[in-house]
Amino acid sequence: MMSVLVAAEHRRGALRDVTYEAITAGRELADARGADLHVAVIGGDVDGFAEELDREGVDAIHAVDDGEEFDHNAYQAAVSTLADRLDAGAVVLPNSVNGLDYAPALAEDLGAPVVTDAVGIDYDDGLTVTREMYGSKVETTVDVAGDRFVITVRGGEWAPAEGVGDATVETAEVDIPESGARVTGFEEVGGGDVDIADADVLVSVGRGIEEEENLELVEELADALGATLSASRPIVDNGWLPKNRQVGQSGKVVTPDVYIAVGISGAVQHVAGMKGSDTIVAINTDPNAPIFDIADYGIVGDLFDVVPELIDEFA
Amino acid sequence: MKVLVTVKEVAEADDDFAIEGTDIAESDLEYDLNEWDDYAVEAAVQLAEAGIADEVVTVTVGPERAEETIRMALAKGADRAVRVWDDALAGGFADVASKVDLFEAVVEEEEPDLILGGVQAADTGFGATGVALAERIGFEHAAVVNHLDVDADAGVAHVHRELEGGVEELTDVDLPAVLTVQTGLNEPRYASLRGIRQAQRKEIAPKDLSDLGLSAEEVESALTITEMYEPESESDAEIIEGDAGESAGRLAEVLRDKGVGA
Numbered sequence: 001m002m003s004v005l006v007a008a009e010h011r012r013g014a015l016r017d018v019t020y021e022a023i024t025a026g027r028e029l030a031d032a033r034g035a036d037l038h039v040a041v042i043g044g045d046v047d048g049f050a051e052e053l054d055r056e057g058v059d060a061i062h063a064v065d066d067g068e069e070f071d072h073n074a075y076q077a078a079v080s081t082l083a084d085r086l087d088a089g090a091v092v093l094p095n096s097v098n099g100l101d102y103a104p105a106l107a108e109d110l111g112a113p114v115v116t117d118a119v120g121i122d123y124d125d126g127l128t129v130t131r132e133m134y135g136s137k138v139e140t141t142v143d144v145a146g147d148r149f150v151i152t153v154r155g156g157e158w159a160p161a162e163g164v165g166d167a168t169v170e171t172a173e174v175d176i177p178e179s180g181a182r183v184t185g186f187e188e189v190g191g192g193d194v195d196i197a198d199a200d201v202l203v204s205v206g207r208g209i210e211e212e213e214n215l216e217l218v219e220e221l222a223d224a225l226g227a228t229l230s231a232s233r234p235i236v237d238n239g240w241l242p243k244n245r246q247v248g249q250s251g252k253v254v255t256p257d258v259y260i261a262v263g264i265s266g267a268v269q270h271v272a273g274m275k276g277s278d279t280i281v282a283i284n285t286d287p288n289a290p291i292f293d294i295a296d297y298g299i300v301g302d303l304f305d306v307v308p309e310l311i312d313e314f315a
Numbered sequence: 316m317k318v319l320v321t322v323k324e325v326a327e328a329d330d331d332f333a334i335e336g337t338d339i340a341e342s343d344l345e346y347d348l349n350e351w352d353d354y355a356v357e358a359a360v361q362l363a364e365a366g367i368a369d370e371v372v373t374v375t376v377g378p379e380r381a382e383e384t385i386r387m388a389l390a391k392g393a394d395r396a397v398r399v400w401d402d403a404l405a406g407g408f409a410d411v412a413s414k415v416d417l418f419e420a421v422v423e424e425e426e427p428d429l430i431l432g433g434v435q436a437a438d439t440g441f442g443a444t445g446v447a448l449a450e451r452i453g454f455e456h457a458a459v460v461n462h463l464d465v466d467a468d469a470g471v472a473h474v475h476r477e478l479e480g481g482v483e484e485l486t487d488v489d490l491p492a493v494l495t496v497q498t499g500l501n502e503p504r505y506a507s508l509r510g511i512r513q514a515q516r517k518e519i520a521p522k523d524l525s526d527l528g529l530s531a532e533e534v535e536s537a538l539t540i541t542e543m544y545e546p547e548s549e550s551d552a553e554i555i556e557g558d559a560g561e562s563a564g565r566l567a568e569v570l571r572d573k574g575v576g577a
């Protein structure tokens with residue numbers, strides 16, 4: 001019987017939330033295709049993980065005991081082997097840094113098309129995936145030919161699978177070939193004197209500030225408001241602020257009372273790091289900027305006009 | 316050693332744009348070198364300057380228009396370029412496997428020791444070509460690299476991979492390898508005037524499908540875009556109107572209500 005296979009993701013001893021979201025996406029697809037939902041968990045405390053993964057809608061869990069942390073070689077070999085063994089018509093993975101480190105190779109290995117960063121999946125005689133393009137300015141529907149696919153799903157788009165299921169748990173033996181890529185350790189980034197995750201009020205600056213010299217203006221605003229200064233990715237990439245000031249998926253996740261986004265368009269990776277803020281204020285020239293979709297208050301205007309006026313208000 | 320850099324000319328939509336069929340109207344698109352690839356070009360040129368790379372070759376899939384973008388990479392220090400295009404590729408939406416078909420054929424000709432490319436393209440955002448290519452050609456790989464140190468004698472690239480939440484993974488990757496690079500890896504240079512002049516004389520070799528020994532059927536895409544639309548805004552933001560002074564004044568009231576600046 002054709003099935004759907006989801007591969008779990010964990011790091012440093014804990015399953016990552018995206019795993020449960022991928023299970024929900026996988027269950028939807030399995031329902032649409034009348035298939036069973038299988039979950040693979042590879043490496044780490046596989047027995048403990050298998051227990052946690054037994055959520056409603058999961059039919060079977062396959063534990064592959066190999067290594068402690070993510071290793072793309074082991075993940076690809078395990079998922080590819082299980083996909084063949086289980087006759088999986090679809091493999092669903094999180095669209096995470098590690099998902100993107102093996103999903104395309106897995107698809108190539110299986111001879112199946114890969115569709116990454118899905119925000120919606122429909123199956124009706126064939127697969128249709130909803131994706132964004134042009135920096136989230138448009139959404140597209142994409143028809144995928146064939147009857148076997150690899151799909152990676154964007155975090156935060158599906159509700160995490162809940163409840164307790166009655167899945168069978170099996171230990172799966174898989175031949176893992178030797179890898180020419182070896183993980184040697186982990187490193188926390190940033191450090192530094194300030195933890196932006198502790199701040200009640202953040203003034204966050206993005207690409208709209210244009211030049212490093214202009215940062216002074218936003219620093220002045222943060223001072224006037226008694227706020228802490230943070231930034232979106234391009235500011236840190238440019239070396240204008242240290243890494244520990246970066247808000248986003250690859251930076252810090254922050255939940256201040258007030259988050260003021262200055263010249264930040266609101267790429268999905270940035271929003272992932274600040275959407276939990278109580279009140280979000282956005283100042284940006286582009287009325288179509290995605291930041292306005294999650295803001296509570298917005299000013300469509302030039303930050304170089306608005307920010308000095310705002311500083312005056314609090315001076 | 317030889318470094319091959321995959322570069323893409325990406326389209327960016329204007330603030331105001333129209334959708335025609337399943338794409339944005341051509342007149343509302345502007346083209347530029349993909350931001351992520353800019354970091355890959357810089358990494359390759361730095362390897363050449365450090366005496367580690369003997370030659371840096373860029374490869375692009377794109378129509379003649381893309382040569383402007385390719386010249387930018389050449390002006391920054393790449394030695395020469397290969398541009399792959401064929402009428403059979405026009406108008407369609409190439410999936411990952413068909414792009415890999417094209418790059419695989421170029422890799423067979425060029426025989427690089429290291430392939431660098433951006434993690435993703437700003438327009439389609441697939442983030443998949445590099446890793447799929449590595450699998451096809453039997454190279455090792457690492458995705459989302461934000462620190463790179465190549466030890467050519469030992470045949471190893473020491474990389475950091477940028478994971479979510481401020482954690483980096485340290486990995487040793489045996490060469491030959493494909494590495495997809497994240498922004499922030501280095502500081503991409505601006506093309507100098509001298510570089511721009513020199514780039515005019517550098518070779519951009521055009522290749523079509525038959526040059527690469529491929530047929531149109533082989534590179535047929537499994538993916539078809541069937542619809543494109545502007546996403547519905549779920550916003551309930553209160554947009555504060557007025558000139559800069561008025562809107563700043565009103566925002567100050569809101570912020571004081573929230574206890575800011577108290």
